[in-house]
Amino acid sequence: MEKNNIILKNGIDVFGNKIEILINNDIIKKISENIDENKFENSENLKIIDVGKKLIMPGIIDVHTHMREPGVTYKEDFATGSRACAKAGVTTFYDMPNTIPTTTTLGNLMEKKKLASEKSIVNFGLHFGGSKNDNIEEIKKVLKNREVNTVKIFMNVSTGEMLIEDDEILAKVFENSKLVLVHAENEMIDKAIELNKNYGSGLYVCHIPSAEEMKKVIDAKKNSKVNTKEHPVYAEVTPHHLFLNTEIRESTERNKMLLRMKPELREKSDNEFLWEAINRGEVDTIGTDHAPHLIGEKLEKITFGMPGVETSLALMINAYNEGKISLEMIQKLMCENPARIMKIEKRGKLQEGYFADIIVVDLKKEWTVGVDDTIESKCGWTPYENWKLKGKNTMTIVNGKIVYENRKINENVKSGKEVKFYD
Numbered sequence: 001m002e003k004n005n006i007i008l009k010n011g012i013d014v015f016g017n018k019i020e021i022l023i024n025n026d027i028i029k030k031i032s033e034n035i036d037e038n039k040f041e042n043s044e045n046l047k048i049i050d051v052g053k054k055l056i057m058p059g060i061i062d063v064h065t066h067m068r069e070p071g072v073t074y075k076e077d078f079a080t081g082s083r084a085c086a087k088a089g090v091t092t093f094y095d096m097p098n099t100i101p102t103t104t105t106l107g108n109l110m111e112k113k114k115l116a117s118e119k120s121i122v123n124f125g126l127h128f129g130g131s132k133n134d135n136i137e138e139i140k141k142v143l144k145n146r147e148v149n150t151v152k153i154f155m156n157v158s159t160g161e162m163l164i165e166d167d168e169i170l171a172k173v174f175e176n177s178k179l180v181l182v183h184a185e186n187e188m189i190d191k192a193i194e195l196n197k198n199y200g201s202g203l204y205v206c207h208i209p210s211a212e213e214m215k216k217v218i219d220a221k222k223n224s225k226v227n228t229k230e231h232p233v234y235a236e237v238t239p240h241h242l243f244l245n246t247e248i249r250e251s252t253e254r255n256k257m258l259l260r261m262k263p264e265l266r267e268k269s270d271n272e273f274l275w276e277a278i279n280r281g282e283v284d285t286i287g288t289d290h291a292p293h294l295i296g297e298k299l300e301k302i303t304f305g306m307p308g309v310e311t312s313l314a315l316m317i318n319a320y321n322e323g324k325i326s327l328e329m330i331q332k333l334m335c336e337n338p339a340r341i342m343k344i345e346k347r348g349k350l351q352e353g354y355f356a357d358i359i360v361v362d363l364k365k366e367w368t369v370g371v372d373d374t375i376e377s378k379c380g381w382t383p384y385e386n387w388k389l390k391g392k393n394t395m396t397i398v399n400g401k402i403v404y405e406n407r408k409i410n411e412n413v414k415s416g417k418e419v420k421f422y423d
Contacts, residue, residue: 005046006400007035011056011360013350014327019056023356026400026415031352051360054394057331058350059091059357060313061338063125064181064206064236064287066305067093069115071100076292076307078119080378082416084290084310085122086404087376089393091357092122092338092347092419093290093309097129097152098162104131105138109147113418120416121409122398123357125342127152127181130173131161139176149343149421150204151177155188157262174199179341181206185263189213193220196231204234204341207289209241209263211273218282234284234341237274239308239315240383245271254299259383261291262304275324278333284341286333288312292379307377311369311384317361317391345420360395367392373407 006023013019022030040046067081078095085093095116097103103112109128116124128142129135130153142148153173154162164170174180174195179202184192189205193216196203208214217235220226227233240261245268249259259265277283291305316330339348346354367373370385396404401415 004400005040006356006397006402007037007046007048008056008358008360009035009037009048009050010053011051012053013056014331019350021056021350021358023358023397023400026356028350028352028354028356028358031350049395051395055327055361055363056350057089057359057361058335058348059122059359059396059398060089060334061092061342061344061348062090062288062290062309062312062334063094063285063338063342064238065093065095065290065309066098066292067095067290068292069099069119070112074378075294076378078116078124079121080376081290081309082120082122082124083409084307084376086396086398086409087373087393088310089313089359089361089396090122090309091359091396091398092125092344094125094127094150094342097127098154098160102129102131102161103127104129104133104135104161106141106145106147109142113147117418121403121414122396122416123347123419124416125344125419125421129153129162130164130169130177130180132164132166132169133161134166134169134172136169136172136176139173143176143178150179150181152181153183155182155184155192157183157185170195171199178202179204183207183262185209186213189216193217193226193233196233197226200231202232202234204236206236206287207238207241207263208235208274210266210270214274214277214282218277221282235277235282236285236287237278237283238287238289239312240265240289240306242271242274242319243315244383257299257302258295258381259306260298260302260304261289261306278325278329283333284337286312286316287338292377294379295381306383307379307381310375310377311382313359313361314369314389314392315384317363318389321363321390342419343421343423345422347419356397356400358397359393361391362394363391365392365394366390376409
């Protein structure tokens with residue numbers, strides 16, 4: 001008989017409190033300091049897991065990935081990308097629209113949903129894309145049909161139809177969307193802030209790389225005329241802009257080729273400023289911008305984008321162990337805030353009645369990236385290879401099912417679902 005009740009015993013939460021969780025089917029049924037398993041008459045229907053004082057957290061929500069499907073699935077696809085997520089503790093990912101074909105029509109969106117729902121072992125959401133060819137009617141349609149609630153636009157750099165330079169189209173995108181995610185660098189950040197203020201219902205600035213650009217967003221966030229309930233402003237940073245810099249990139253010929261992405265890496269002082277902004281509460285989310293390419297492609301010519309989902313939580317936990325950040329802040333940036341900003345229903349928190357997307361993290365586990373584990377991403381490499389880290393995800397539960405445990409993906413479980421959102 002299928003065991004549809006799980007009790008996680010002897011855990012701690014991010015505040016250091018003892019925590020035990022009863023999962024019934026796909027829902028968190030009870031959270032308490034002590035759950036009595038003797039109350040279950042039918043013990044066949046119960047699985048008890050003693051987590052041995054490890055950290056129990058909500059699953060990570062990564063709202064910025066490029067899973068490469070459809071179009072370039074030799075680099076990654078929803079199956080391999082979601083396995084990388086499951087291993088690392090990411091229970092929900094959002095995929096960006098610059099695929100081939102682009103996610104800029106209702107038809108393409110529905111096709112992508114079908115592919116993700118067939119293949120993903122973790123939960124997923126999709127961002128719709130704005131187009132320079134003016135797809136406002138499609139944007140209206142997908143929002144009205146509640147197929148998505150976010151639109152991504154590229155204001156600085158992109159391929160094909162995704163780069164929008166026409167001011168009229170940009171204004172229309174902001175006017176007809178709910179939350180607009182932007183790839184905007186330098187002065188384009190100012191422009192995005194102004195567009196949101198004049199026309200928008202919410203601005204989410206992706207992958208902010210530098211002190212200078214972060215200051216622009218912080219100023220906007222602090223300005224009560226610009227950052228309002230009607231048109232809020234949110235800031236995202238990536239792990240690579242926190243942990244890597246030009247000094248590391250230039251240190252070897254190999255790194256000069258591998259450590260390339262848009263926006264590009266900045267100075268060590270920029271890393272430091274971003275950490276300060278995080279600890280002042282001025283950053284809202286950590287998004288990986290997971291954008292894998294095969295290593296052969298990266299070494300052959302400058303190719304922008306790197307894998308990221310497989311190491312994001314581990315890097316942040318290692319930073320906690322180094323005294324750079326609190327566990328509470330990690331949970332805010334990687335679980336609670338993404339769910340709140342994207343308006344995801346019943347995920348992102350350990351709360352009774354919420355979906356059982358839960359991870360168990362060993363805070364003391366020391367390991368070497370790419371040596372002590374198998375890389376699940378199809379691209380087969382990581383920019384953090386041979387980094388020695390302290391802290392590792394050991395179990396991932398998605399919708400009440402264990403998809404990753406004891407360094408192995410559970411091949412018999414595929415419990416990922418498309419996330420639902422509220423207004």
